[in-house]
Amino acid sequence: MPKLFFGSPLSESEASRIPRLCAKTKDMDGFTLSHLVEELQETILDARVERVQLGDPWTLLLKLYRPSRRPANLWLLLSVEPRWPRVHLVERPLREAVEPTPFLLLARRHLCGARVCEILQVRRDRIIRFLLRRSTSVSEVGDEVEEDAPWHEVGLVAELFGRAPNLFLLDASGRVRERLLARGDERFPPGALYLPPVAPEKRDPLTLSREEFQRLLAPGASLSESIVKAVEGFGLLYAAEVEARWHNRSRSDELSLDLAYEAFQSVVKDLLRRPAEPILYTREPLERMNPARASPRDVVLSAIPLTHLRDWSATRVESFSRAVALYYDLVRRIERYGELRTAILRHLTTQIEKRERLRERLEADERALGDPETWRRWGELLLAHARTAVRTRSGFLVTDYYDLGQPLIEIPAAAPTPSQAAEHYFQRYRKAKQGVRVIAERRAATERELEELRRMRERAVATEEITVLEQIARDLGLGSSPPSGGASRSSAVGSQRRVRVQMPGVYRFRSSDGFEILVGKSAQDNERLTFRMAAPHDLWLHAADYPGSHVIIRRAKGQVVPPRTLREAAQLAAFFSQARHSSKVVVNYTERKFVSKIPRSKPGLVRVSEMRSLTVEPKIEVERMREEA
Numbered sequence: 010m011p012k013l014f015f016g017s018p019l020s021e022s023e024a025s026r027i028p029r030l031c032a033k034t035k036d037m038d039g040f041t042l043s044h045l046v047e048e049l050q051e052t053i054l055d056a057r058v059e060r061v062q063l064g065d066p067w068t069l070l071l072k073l074y075r076p077s078r079r080p081a082n083l084w085l086l087l088s089v090e091p092r093w094p095r096v097h098l099v100e101r102p103l104r105e106a107v108e109p110t111p112f113l114l115l116a117r118r119h120l121c122g123a124r125v126c127e128i129l130q131v132r133r134d135r136i137i138r139f140l141l142r143r144s145t146s147v148s149e150v151g152d153e154v155e156e157d158a159p160w161h162e163v164g165l166v167a168e169l170f171g172r173a174p175n176l177f178l179l180d181a182s183g184r185v186r187e188r189l190l191a192r193g194d195e196r197f198p199p200g201a202l203y204l205p206p207v208a209p210e211k212r213d214p215l216t217l218s219r220e221e222f223q224r225l226l227a228p229g230a231s232l233s234e235s236i237v238k239a240v241e242g243f244g245l246l247y248a249a250e251v252e253a254r255w256h257n258r259s260r261s262d263e264l265s266l267d268l269a270y271e272a273f274q275s276v277v278k279d280l281l282r283r284p285a286e287p288i289l290y291t292r293e294p295l296e297r298m299n300p301a302r303a304s305p306r307d308v309v310l311s312a313i314p315l316t317h318l319r320d321w322s323a324t325r326v327e328s329f330s331r332a333v334a335l336y337y338d339l340v341r342r343i344e345r346y347g348e349l350r351t352a353i354l355r356h357l358t359t360q361i362e363k364r365e366r367l368r369e370r371l372e373a374d375e376r377a378l379g380d381p382e383t384w385r386r387w388g389e390l391l392l393a394h395a396r397t398a399v400r401t402r403s404g405f406l407v408t409d410y411y412d413l414g415q416p417l418i419e420i421p422a423a424a425p426t427p428s429q430a431a432e433h434y435f436q437r438y439r440k441a442k443q444g445v446r447v448i449a450e451r452r453a454a455t456e457r458e459l460e461e462l463r464r465m466r467e468r469a470v471a472t473e474e475i476t477v478l479e480q481i482a483r484d485l486g487l488g489s490s491p492p493s494g495g496a497s498r499s500s501a502v503g504s505q506r507r508v509r510v511q512m513p514g515v516y517r518f519r520s521s522d523g524f525e526i527l528v529g530k531s532a533q534d535n536e537r538l539t540f541r542m543a544a545p546h547d548l549w550l551h552a553a554d555y556p557g558s559h560v561i562i563r564r565a566k567g568q569v570v571p572p573r574t575l576r577e578a579a580q581l582a583a584f585f586s587q588a589r590h591s592s593k594v595v596v597n598y599t600e601r602k603f604v605s606k607i608p609r610s611k612p613g614l615v616r617v618s619e620m621r622s623l624t625v626e627p628k629i630e631v632e633r634m635r636e637e638a
Contacts, residue, residue, distance in 0.1 A: 037095070037169065037310070037333070038244025039133040040280045044287070044312045045097065045329040046130045046137060052078075052098065052330075053085060057124050058141065061117045063107045067091070069176060069189060071120065087167050087176055089190045092344075093337050094174035096137055096167055098330035112187045116178055119163050131205050133242035139165040166203060179203055211241045214277050219270045232269055242280075246311060251276050253317035279313040286325055287312055287332035291339075294322040298339065300346040301473035308343070310336040342475065349478045350469055356485055357466040364459050368452060375448050381441035386411055387420045388434035391427040398427040405430060476568070477523030484634075515542070517634040518581065520562075520574040526631065527561040528585050532613035535559040536606070539615065545602035548575070550582040553595040553622060557586025559613070561601070576625060583627035590627075597622050 037045070053073050059082070060072035067090040073083050084099045123141035130137055141163045164179030176189035177197065185197040197203055212221065217240065225239040226232065232255060233248035240248075254272035259265065291298055292307035309318060310332055326332035390407050391398065399406040404421040422430035469481055514534030518526040527542070529535035539549060539559050548562040548570055560582040562570055575598065583594035599620040607614050 037135065038246060039130070039135060039242030040244075040247060041310065041312050041329075042135055042137070042169070043130055043133060043242065044285045045333065046128055047283075048329045049085075049096075049098070049128050053083065053125050054128065055124055055126070056083070058120045058122065061113065061120050063110065063113050064088075065090070066107055066110075067190060069113075069116065073125070087165070089167070089169075089174035089176050091174065092171065093341060094135075094167075094169040094171060095333055095337055096169065097333040098328075099334060112178065112189050115187050119159050119178070119180075120165075122159070123163055132208065134205070134208060135169040136205055137167045137169070139167075141165070164203075168206070177203055209238070211239055214240050214242060214273075215281075217273075219267070222270045222273060223266050226266070226269075236273070246309065246315075247276055247280065247313075249317055250313070250315050253315075257316060276313070282313075285312045285329075287329050288314065289324045289326055289332055289335055290315060290318045290321045291324065292321055295324045299473055300339075300343045300475060303343050305340045305343050308336060308339050346475050346478065349475070349482060352487060353469045353478060353481055353485065354466060356487060357462050357469065361459060361462050361466070364455050364462070368455050368459075371448050371452050371455070375445060378441040378444045378448075379437070381438050381445060384434045384438035384441055388431045388438060390418075391420060391422070391431035391434065395427045395431070472523070474523050476564075479565070480519060480523050480525055483525070514538070516585075518577075518629075518631045519634055520577045520631050522571045522574045524570065524574045525563040525634075526574075526578050526581060527563065528581055529559045529613075532611065535613040539601065539604060540606060543601045545600065547601045548578070548598055549601045549604050550578050550596055550598040552582050552586035552588050553597050555586045555588040555594070557582060557588070559615075560585070576623070577631045579623055579625040580628050580630060583625055584629055586627070588627065592626065593624050594627055595622050595624050 053075065056073035056075045058071050059074045060070075062070050062072075064070050064086070068086060068088040071085040071087075073085055075081055075083065080100060084101070086095070086097055086099050088095050120141060123143045125139060126142045127140035128137065129140075143159055143161055143163075160181045162181040164177075164183060166177040166179060168175045168177075174190065177185050178187045178189075180186050183203055185199055185201050185203050187199065188197070212225065217225075226235045227238065230238075231252065233245060233252045236243050236248040236251055237245055243251075251269070251273045254275060255269045258268045258272055288311050289295065290309040290311060292303070293299075298307075309315070309321075311318075312329075314323070326335060390409065390411075391405060393410065394405070394407040397407075401419055404419050405427055406417055406419050407427075408415050409418045420430070420434075422433070424430040424433055465481055465484070469478060472478060514530045515538055516528040516530065518528065520526055527538055529538040535558060538561055543549065543561045544563070544566075546566045547564060550560040550562070551557060558581075560578050562574060562578050564570055579596040579598065582596045583589070583591075586594070588594045597617065597620045599617055603617055603619040605616050605618070607616050
């Protein structure tokens with residue numbers, strides 16, 4: 010009989026090991042993916058592709074039209090982003106974010122107008138195959154088919170493997186025409202017949218007998234590891250659930266393999282139950298999850314109730330697409346927060362170390378220059394004793410008139426005469442005096458930069474708001490996402506200067522919640538701020554019924570602006586208007602996309618199609634972002 014890893018019921022340390030195992034990969038396992046495929050089959054079969062676009066270099070988006078369903082339009086998202094490969098439906102159309110690629114152009118030509126006819130999962134594996142068909146009249150001209158005409162049948166194959174995901178576009182013969190994420194293995198060059206990757210031979214969980222199950226258990230391995238290696242569709246999540254139920258069924262220290270098989274069968278039975286209801290498990294309640302204090306292993310998506318996570322918060326979701334979207338959104342926000350803060354701290358540490366080294370070099374340069382007053386005094390003494398100085402082996406012996414006792418001192422000098430030595434010291438005096446002044450200025454500037462960088466580092470370490478980190482990253486010139494090539498080489502001050510150069514005619518403020526607020530200085534600046542600098546999803550504010558500045562709250566798409574930030578921006582809009590001296594001012598606000606320019610009107614005059622209002626007192630309660638000369 011195989012020797013198993015566990016020989017007694019789960020201890021607390023062993024129980025904590027299971028979620029860590031499940032978090033090793035963020036890929037969906039075969040069983041969870043099978044539920045998602047069934048949901049897609051029920052939802053989008055026979056839907057027509059109306060639009061094809063790329064949300065980012067790794068994500069294909071298909072807008073689908075279903076005339077008999079509500080909502081009639083849905084978007085199918087197929088992403089092969091290396092760490093987050095996924096397929097699911099989204100309701101909101103996403104803005105196209107990247108330039109057209111050969112894959113996109115080919116996909117648009119052959120997918121637009123086609124209908125989704127089949128959605129299949131390959132071997133309970135992380136491979137989904139889509140078959141789309143057009144009417145024959147689309148691809149035929151007379152009796153001949155155009156060489157580059159849209160194909161009658163089109164295939165899309167999504168390989169959702171975490172380390173090497175890919176999306177293939179296949180022609181009617183099943184040959185690869187293009188890949189979304191071309192990889193160096195060249196398994197399927199254009200024109201090659203697509204074949205699913207060769208997978209290790211595994212057993213079907215539906216037909217696995219008790220004896221076969223026991224023979225599959227690897228000596229020295231845990232039950233969950235053995236199941237993952239030997240059974241189709243099982244990832245670490247459901248294999249760990251089998252192990253947990255096995256231990257719960259065992260009432261003695263001796264673990265029975267018969268009970269292990271019963272636990273396995275119970276998990277398979279739950280996974281086959283229909284309809285399945287996806288559950289999002291989180292270590293804390295979902296509404297209290299904070300990306301700053303969470304880890305990706307604190308979030309688990311499951312198709313069945315999990316015994317080993319019964320102490321976690323369980324949120325039931327209405328659909329697998331919605332559950333997958335929530336899961337990956339939360340995991341990405343958690344990872345993005347950690348990566349962004351790491352990138353910021355790495356950059357700030359590099360810049361602080363650079364300035365500390367500069368400070369040390371300045372101190373060394375100052376020591377090398379010496380005391381300018383000493384060089385001046387020695388030069389004057391040598392000049393005063395031009396005829397009476399006594400030559401010594403290393404310099405000249407003179408009387409020190411600056412000392413009340415007027416002692417004899419030796420002044421080091423290599424020059425042959427006192428006058429030449431005096432000129433040498435006068436030159437050192439002028440050089441040291443100028444150098445000390447420049448070094449003092451550079452040291453003061455360096456200390457200011459060090460203080461600012463250390464303050465930013467403390468703020469980055471202490472904050473739990475992603476918006477604050479994004480603002481710090483923008484101030485450092487790092488952008489809103491962590492850089493892939495390490496820290497930026499430019500200094501913090503230089504980066505801030507570059508940002509300000511891009512925004513002339515604008516006052517910049519930072520709200521209490523870390524949002525950047527921009528205020529136009531003049532009518533021309535208002536127009537440039539609203540129609541050239543602001544994004545469509547930014548918030549736009551203006552004092553109602555009074556001339557004044559346009560105010561923009563910068564935010565990420567879909568990001569909610571806290572009420573405190575909205576109130577502070579409205580106070581700025583009231584303050585920078587002709588209603589500044591009023592006690593209360595009504596301020597209108599809306600998304601920038603609802604603001605349009607009135608044709609042939611003066612700069613700054615706009616038309617607002619949709620807006621809301623709030624009443625505030627004109628004042629400035631936010632931090633003004635420091636300007637450079």
